[in-house]
Amino acid sequence: MKVHFIAVGGSAMHNLAIALHKKGFKVTGSDDVLFEPSVSRLARYGILPAEQGWFPERVTPDLDAVVLGMHARIDNPELLKAQELGLKIYSYPEYIYEQSKDKLRVVVGGSHGKTTITSMILHVLQAAGKDFDYLVGAQLEGFDTMVKLSDAPIIVIEGDEYLASPIDRRPKFHLYKANIAVLSGIAWDHINVFPTFDSYTEQFKIFLETITVAGTLFYSETDSVLKDVVLKDSSEINKLGYGLPPYHIADGITYIDYEGKSYPLNVFGQHNLLNIEAARNVCSMFDITTDEFYHYISSFKGAARRLELLGSNKHVNIYKDFAHSPSKLQATIQAVKTQFPDRKLLACIELHTFSSLNADFLNEYANTMDGADTAVVFIDQKTFEQKKMQPYAADKVKEAFKRDDLIFFDKPESLRTLLDEFEAVDSSILLMSSGNFGGLNLNELTAHILKKYFK
Known part of the structure; x- marks a missing residue:
């Protein structure tokens, strides 16, 4: 070929x-x-x-x-x-389907958590010795590439809702025709393509119709919008909701509690606990017991840039995360604050995507940073220029986030100075972006902070 x-x-x-x-x-x-x-x-x-x-x-x-x-x-x-x-011209999701139409297809969709849920499934299937192919949106420890195609009977696909190609305006996840599907939640995104919340939500309704007859959908019952979409759907599929598992936090570690055992995790936050339950349900379809699943997931360290620990000591943890949409931002802040409630939290988000920079969409971020002790928003002035968008002032950002004490920067040097001068004692620092903070080297910055305060 x-x-x-x-x-x-x-x-x-x-x-x-x-x-x-x-x-x-x-x-x-x-x-x-x-x-x-x-x-x-x-x-x-x-x-x-x-x-x-x-x-x-x-x-x-x-x-x-x-x-x-x-x-x-x-x-x-x-x-x-x-x-x-x-x-014959294919988009890449079309070609993935072409190469997997004779396999059992697991498709993981939703506005948030897709990469992490997919990564968790892959981690557990690999640990259990299963034979499978995959497509995932992040580089994972233990996996050479982000795509594998072989003669395996199963493929696990991260199902993005963005467009397939310049000449195919269908969302990618409509093209995979899932046998087993996951939906983690619905939170408006990609407003350059879906200008209204209803037009965005419609794509998830269509996705349910693409699931094969007698297929299975696992969905988060904690998301009211998603739950409403699922309950109104008339597709001939099995619909199974999931929620949070029993858990507790001790000494900065989250444990899942099941049948008298406690399983320590390397990840934390309620959003990750929901991700784990989505992955557990999928893995149960491949004869992996709940006890086996929790045992395997204990060694999962997370997907790249998803609450990734840059560095830490006994006084401070510094994380980076891919969060950029309002729902992801709020969930990530809540996760870190809940995990380390006695530490002050500096949370910084870089607004980088078309949606997040859109002046009309900015109000969707109202109160999303309320959980942080120090809230920082960074927009690289060059991003506005590159995207040919009209810049806006700090006052507009503060008004949109509903936070008068919010700190706003549009130059990476100013952001670096703030982080350099931050009193990082008994604190957590959370850096969130789908961009690169104007080229700041976060690893060097982390090393500097740790060395400066705790020689």
Whole structure:
């Protein structure tokens, strides 16, 4: 099989390219901008494009498939050539389905927790010695790539609700046709595509209709919007709700309590406990008992950038997290404050996505940072320029968050100074972003804070 990738440097795209290469396919690709880690990973397998740019001559009639990444535009010269030749053009979710249509497909969706739930399922299935394929949105410890395609009978897929490709405006998770599905919750996001809450919620209603007949849906009963959508659905599927397991916190460690045993966790927060229960329900479909599941999940350290511990000592913990939407922001702050209630919490969020920077959407963040002792919002002034959006002042941010003492910065140097001068004694520091804080090196900053106060 010969497959060509247009915009091969994307996170999912380059991992899918590697997975197909390892499966024995002849893989080529192009991109006008390539960054790490895709450059090193593609080079490692000998499929890194020799030069950056678009080259229509690479699109030839003998190709079995062309996979189109979201980064490409509809007037991309390679795409136009493929259309001219009448080649089969797939989005990457379409191609994942094409490669897994004879497998049992587990699809994990929801506005939050998708990556973590998927990662938990993969961790436990691997520990239990199961044979499976996967697609997940983060690099995981113990897994070489973020995509695996083989002859395994099962595939576990993180089901994103964003659009499939520039020429396919369907949400990705509509294309997988789940046999077993998870929905973690519904909280408005991607307003550049779904301008109203109703239009966003509609995508989850459609997702339920894509689940195979007699398939199974596990959903969080703690989310009232999701619960309402599920209960009104008439699809011929099994619908099973889940909630929080019994648990307790002692000395900064969360334990799940089950049948007289307590299982210590490396992760914490009610949102992660719900994620664990979603994963446990899925794993039960593969003959993994509850006791076995809790035993295996005890060694799960989390997905990259999901409440990831950057550094700590007996006085301070410093975390980074991918949180950027209002619901994720509030849940992450609550998790850290609940885990370490006697410590002051400095929470900083970088608003980076189109949705979070939209002036009309900003009010959705009202009261989401109330749980932090010190609340900081950072927007890199260059982000406004790159996205061609109108900047707004600190007063508008404070008004939207409903917090007069909120600290606002638009330059990374000012943010670094604040963190450098913060009295990090008996405290937790939480840094949240889907961006990179204007290029700040968080590992160096963490080392500096730990060294400065606790030599």
